Amino acid sequence: MSLVHFASSKVKSLNADLSLPAKFRRLLNEYPLKEMFDKKSIAIKMHVGGHLGYTTIHPLFVRILIDALREAGGRPFITDGSGAIPGAKIRGYTEEVLGAPIVPAAGLNDNYYKVLPVGYHTLKDIQTCGEIVSADAMIVFSHGKGHGHCGYGGAIKNIAMGCVTGHSRGSLHQLIDTEFEWDEDHCAHCYLCRANCPGGAITFNKEGRFNIFFHDCRYCMHCVTSCPENAIKINTEGIRWFQVGMAKATETILNTFEPSRLLYITALMNITPLCDCWGYSTPAIVPDIGIMASTDMVALEQASLDSIKVENFLPGSLPEPLALREEGTHLLEKIHGKDPYLQIETAAEIGLGSREYTIKEVD
Ligand code: SF4
Ligand code: SF4
Numbered sequence: 001m002s003l004v005h006f007a008s009s010k011v012k013s014l015n016a017d018l019s020l021p022a023k024f025r026r027l028l029n030e031y032p033l034k035e036m037f038d039k040k041s042i043a044i045k046m047h048v049g050g051h052l053g054y055t056t057i058h059p060l061f062v063r064i065l066i067d068a069l070r071e072a073g074g075r076p077f078i079t080d081g082s083g084a085i086p087g088a089k090i091r092g093y094t095e096e097v098l099g100a101p102i103v104p105a106a107g108l109n110d111n112y113y114k115v116l117p118v119g120y121h122t123l124k125d126i127q128t129c130g131e132i133v134s135a136d137a138m139i140v141f142s143h144g145k146g147h148g149h150c151g152y153g154g155a156i157k158n159i160a161m162g163c164v165t166g167h168s169r170g171s172l173h174q175l176i177d178t179e180f181e182w183d184e185d186h187c188a189h190c191y192l193c194r195a196n197c198p199g200g201a202i203t204f205n206k207e208g209r210f211n212i213f214f215h216d217c218r219y220c221m222h223c224v225t226s227c228p229e230n231a232i233k234i235n236t237e238g239i240r241w242f243q244v245g246m247a248k249a250t251e252t253i254l255n256t257f258e259p260s261r262l263l264y265i266t267a268l269m270n271i272t273p274l275c276d277c278w279g280y281s282t283p284a285i286v287p288d289i290g291i292m293a294s295t296d297m298v299a300l301e302q303a304s305l306d307s308i309k310v311e312n313f314l315p316g317s318l319p320e321p322l323a324l325r326e327e328g329t330h331l332l333e334k335i336h337g338k339d340p341y342l343q344i345e346t347a348a349e350i351g352l353g354s355r356e357y358t359i360k361e362v363d
Contacts, residue, residue: 001356002299005030008361009269009288018363021060024291027362028068031293036261037074040136044069044100045162047143047153048080048088051279055270057143059092061291065141065265066099076139078102079131081162081169082110084277105129106165113165116256120248121175121241127165128253137261140297144266144304146273146285148215149176150243151332151340153275154304155264155297156347160246163253172249176242179235182210186229193223193232199337200321214238218325218337239338247346254297254352264300265293271308273322273335282319285331286312298353301344308332 007023016022044065049056062078069076078093079085082104088094095101106112112130119125132138140155147153161169187210194202201216202223210232212223219239224232254262268289272282289307294300310331313324318335328334330341348355 001358002294002296002354004292004294004296004299004303004357004359006290006292006303006359006361008290010290020290021064023362024061025064025068027291027293028065030360030362031263031295033068033072033074036263037069037072037137040074040261041134042069042074042076042137042139043105043132043135044076044078044139044141045105045132045158046078046080046141047158047162047276048078048084048093048102049091049276049279050084050087053091053276053279053281055143055145055272055281055284056091056276057141057267058269059097061267062093062098062141065139069139070099074137076100077131079105079129081166082106082108083166103131105131105163107131110165110167116252118245118248118252120245123171123175123245123249126168126171126249126252128168128256129163129165132163132253133256135257138257140262140264142264142266143270143276144268144308145271145275146332146335147275148336149173149338150239150246150343151330151336151338152305152343154266154301156246156250156301156343157275159253160249164249168249172242172245175245176214176238179238179241180212181233183229183231184209186231188229190228192226192228196222196226198222198321198323198325220327220337240342243342244346247343247350247352250297250347251350251352262297263293263295264297265291266300266304267291268304268307273318273332283314283317285314285317285335287314294357296353296357298344298347298355299357301347302341302355303357303359305330305332305340305344310334
């Protein structure tokens with residue numbers, strides 16, 4: 001049973017000391033930061049978002065974390081994918097505001113990396129970002145939200161997709177993107193598949209060739225069922241391959257650190273249906289929950305997902321063509337048609353942590 005610390009975004013009374021930033025500082029005090037990070041270089045892996053997005057982690061929380069790490073004798077720096085860093089300053093991520101340098105994880109040209117083996121399906125290896133590999137310690141500071149490819153984007157996604165180069169991110173995506181067949185000779189171009197696709201995932205190019213954008217695909221099989229010519233086949237294993245691939249890439253990356261130098265923190269605020277990489281924000285789908293932290297990544301992911309409940313869904317928060325479906329149990333599965341627990345299940349199976357947890361709320 002792993003321990004997950006929780007600072008709720010609810011404020012009991014009108015008192016600044018009972019608000020989330022103050023509770024977040026007390027949450028950090030629950031960890032032996034000096035023992036973990038004194039004299040260590042600490043990569044704080046975030047997703048700094050892009051373009052018009054405004055729902056990434058507020059800089060105030062990043063500053064609180066950095067101040068706590070400096071007080072503990074650590075040498076923190078913020079890092080994210082090389083393409084994301086140059087535009088981060090318009091969202092308030094600057095050294096002046098945060099109190100620590102902001103460094104592209106694989107250098108300015110996304111070419112500072114170390115190749116590490118994964119050996120899963122088509123994912124033989126990953127180009128792991130140099131600033132991650134060379135750091136002494138890592139804090140995985142994630143924004144919990146929905147994700148079109150895997151249902152949920154939290155710590156596993158922050159590590160697997162964010163600690164590798166753009167090339168390896170593409171290789172991870174290919175685990176899901178390559179597994180459909182379209183029989184051109186039998187296609188009558190009636191477009192019933194496209195008309196019956198609830199995700200708007202099907203397109204035909206100028207030459208009339210069919211394609212599926214799997215980010216938006218919900219594996220409902222409407223296209224397969226509605227095709228009068230039996231011209232489409234989809235391998236539903238793709239979603240599992242992607243989620244398992246992410247968990248295995250995460251393992252490879254985490255293995256570059258001593259376990260005692262890792263801390264995972266997830267901000268469950270502005271929980272949008274889609275990832276911050278879209279470059280704009282849409283409304284939150286549930287009310288703010290707060291911040292969770294653990295030294296067990298799997299327990300943190302499980303607790304975070306468990307806290308995003310169907311009954312707390314905020315009607316009107318989904319932009320078209322997103323919609324809540326009957327099928328599925330978790331709220332994010334009802335939106336994306338993908339079981340968000342798969343990645344966590346695999347992470348637990350390969351020994352990255354426990355799905356069993358207890359919550360300790362920080363007042
Ligand atoms: S399986 Fe469903 S969501 Fe995916 S492309 Fe076919 S109709 Fe669209
Ligand atoms: S439903 Fe079948 S026949 Fe019609 S356009 Fe789609 S793939 Fe072609």
